[in-house]
Amino acid sequence: MAASDLAMAGYTPQRPDPKLPPVRINLYSDTQTRPTPAMKEAMMRAEVGDEQHGDDPTVHALCDRMAALMGKEAAVFMPTGTMCNVAATLVHCSPGDEILAHETAHILTSEGGSHAALGGFQILPLKGARGMYTPDELRAHIRGKSRHTPRQRLVEVEQTANIGGGAVWPKRVLDEIAAIAREHGMATHMDGARLMNACVAAGVPAAEMAAGFDSVWLDFTKGLGAPLGAVLCGSAAFIDEAWRWKQRLGGAMRQGGVCAAACLYALDHHVERLAEDHANAKALARGLAQMPGMRVEEPDTNLVFFDPAGTGVGAAELVRRLRLEGVQLSMLGGRIRACTHLDVTAAMIEETLGLMRAALARG
Numbered sequence: 001m002a003a004s005d006l007a008m009a010g011y012t013p014q015r016p017d018p019k020l021p022p023v024r025i026n027l028y029s030d031t032q033t034r035p036t037p038a039m040k041e042a043m044m045r046a047e048v049g050d051e052q053h054g055d056d057p058t059v060h061a062l063c064d065r066m067a068a069l070m071g072k073e074a075a076v077f078m079p080t081g082t083m084c085n086v087a088a089t090l091v092h093c094s095p096g097d098e099i100l101a102h103e104t105a106h107i108l109t110s111e112g113g114s115h116a117a118l119g120g121f122q123i124l125p126l127k128g129a130r131g132m133y134t135p136d137e138l139r140a141h142i143r144g145k146s147r148h149t150p151r152q153r154l155v156e157v158e159q160t161a162n163i164g165g166g167a168v169w170p171k172r173v174l175d176e177i178a179a180i181a182r183e184h185g186m187a188t189h190m191d192g193a194r195l196m197n198a199c200v201a202a203g204v205p206a207a208e209m210a211a212g213f214d215s216v217w218l219d220f221t222k223g224l225g226a227p228l229g230a231v232l233c234g235s236a237a238f239i240d241e242a243w244r245w246k247q248r249l250g251g252a253m254r255q256g257g258v259c260a261a262a263c264l265y266a267l268d269h270h271v272e273r274l275a276e277d278h279a280n281a282k283a284l285a286r287g288l289a290q291m292p293g294m295r296v297e298e299p300d301t302n303l304v305f306f307d308p309a310g311t312g313v314g315a316a317e318l319v320r321r322l323r324l325e326g327v328q329l330s331m332l333g334g335r336i337r338a339c340t341h342l343d344v345t346a347a348m349i350e351e352t353l354g355l356m357r358a359a360l361a362r363g
């Protein structure tokens with residue numbers, strides 16, 4: 001893994017530049033989907049209570065549904081996925097404990113050092129292709145237990161692996177990783193920001209993907225298209241403790257049902273259709289691969305990483321040229337990332353490929 005590939009969060013959030021044309025085709029991120037009119041309808045009709053007080057019926061409906069989907073006892077609604085991750089590590093670990101995760105994991109690269117700052121945990125970065133480590137790589141990093149070594153407490157995986165190119169961990173590998181963790185007395189946590197993308201791509205139910213994991217969460221603001229919210233699942237005792245951290249972190253809500261209704265709507269209407277995003281990503285990758293000099297990583301799901309270095313036009317320049325045509329891409333390290341989602345159609349992919357060919361032809 002090149003150092004530049006770890007530069008994931010090295011972007012600066014910026015207000016839109018009024019001098020640029022509006023973005024017509026947004027391949028920047030699946031976080032930029034807008035709630036659909038029907039989703040807004042569902043939010044408007046939501047029955048609500050006081051979530052912090054425990055009486056918002058729509059939040060309860062969402063949590064019950066998510067616990068069942070993930071095959072866990074209980075669930076808690078959180079404002080963000082980042083908060084699911086930090087609440088989970090805070091429940092699983094004590095200060096000084098070590099978490100084993102891939103070197104590109106979101107918890108390590110993109111959460112502001114919260115696991116160290118708030119929990120006093122260190123993260124041991126594991127290596128492996130496409131954001132995934134092998135069971136052997138995990139075994140090789142199990143420390144002997146002594147008064148000198150940090151207590152290794154938690155094994156973390158990311159399904160799909162974001163910086164790994166939206167790669168899907170096979171269920172059999174996940175089961176093996178979980179078994180190794182258990183054998184060494186460690187807990188297991190799955191960052192399932194895009195878990196449903198993995199489930200749809202692999203045809204494996206979420207409960208089976210997460211079966212070996214003590215905690216797992218799903219983000220509703222990625223491909224599922226809700227405006228905010230993520231749900232963390234685990235045993236009843238785990239969720240009780242996660243609730244304490246939610247309170248401590250300042251994240252309890254009031255009429256959260258308005259947002260939970262969007263998440264329930266997404267579960268009903270936006271899961272199966274992720275297959276379209278995957279087909280669009282594959283079409284984009286196929287088209288890119290036909291451009292001389294373009295290096296394209298074959299996508300498992302909705303993230304397409306490509307490197308135009310061999311075309312004679314650099315990545316930053318290509319992103320700039322496409323932006324001037326109203327197409328928004330992102331750059332991670334030296335690579336370009338295109339992300340397909342709810343607001344990207346097959347026709348937009350064709351148009352993007354045409355604009356890309358024209359941009360490259362200018363040399």
Ligand SMILES: *Cc1c(COP(=O)(O)O)cnc(C)c1O
Binds near residue numbers: 083160162191221
């Ligand atoms: C987006 C993302 C997160 C964080 O989720 P937010 O809802 O943006 O806080 C965590 N892990 C992965 C893999 C992600 O892609």
